[in-house]
């Protein structure tokens with residue numbers, strides 16, 4: 345039994361609501377869906393989301409990486425030898441984590457499909473429901489409060505506020521959202537590298553002094569400033585979550601060594617897939633760091649894989665897997681769906697994806 349074809353599909357799917365952070369504003373998810381086909385005609389899917397401002401990954405770059413390097417290497421190989429295949433993918437190229445993640449996830453999906461079990465079962469879990477937070481796009485205090493009430497009405501119990509665009513107004517934004525939703529909703533913040541270390545301490549202490557009950561603050565300062573991140577972590581009580589500062593295992597080792605953060609946000613498109621993501625979760629747990637599994641703005645393909653990881657391994661804080669909730673339509677048939685504040689995994693082999701939403705997807709090789 346061998347892998348007989350590697351296909352790539354370029355997807356640009358519109359959002360129902362614009363997504364705004366300290367780094368960017370977007371109205372579409374642009375992503376490369378990778379499809380591995382075995383000699384029985386079964387397909388496994390994975391995706392490489394384009395996020396110039398966070399990972400530097402592009403659809404064109406991921407497509408080149410898969411078509412010219414990772415794909416040809418897989419043709420004729422045994423898909424059941426999953427650990428070897430995944431290790432080969434990681435070794436094949438420097439960087440290109442999103443492309444590696446797409447192929448790694450497609451290998452896992454195909455392996456699970458060949459066994460006839462959901463991906464979560466292949467990973468060692470049984471749960472098919474994964475609670476998630478939902479993001480409130482960056483905006484002014486009035487808009488955020490209105491969006492917060494809407495999401496509370498949609499059934500979400502954990503809100504993630506995008507801040508960091510304007511430190512002077514961020515305390516008022518958090519105050520407005522807390523006033524809008526009351527005490528029972530959990531609020532977490534993501535500054536997406538938007539504050540200086542001093543601004544971060546000032547804003548977070550303001551939040552603490554005002555008793556606004558914030559669960560955690562994600563990536564307060566620029567990603568390369570681990571000393572700054574540690575300086576902030578030392579000076580506030582609210583737990584600090586490292587996101588852009590940690591792509592792979594070596595980054596996490598540095599965060600642990602410098603005690604720079606309290607938790608780490610593990611994302612497939614940053615670390616290169618399910619294989620390295622499991623190492624990150626184990627390493628964080630072994631050193632007493634909290635864990636969150638999150639995602640880029642990506643589709644039901646990547647969210648299905650990340651949710652399967654959470655369902656099998658567990659994390660210390662609620663997952664950050666609302667990305668596909670923002671999509672006006674799904675680029676794939678089957679796969680995950682959202683039910684209130686949960687990602688629901690299909691009780692079907694692999695990721696439960698039966699194919700692409702043909703009319704809306706641009707095919708390439």
Ligand SMILES: [Mg+2]
Nearest residue numbers: 534562563587
């Ligand atoms: Mg983040």
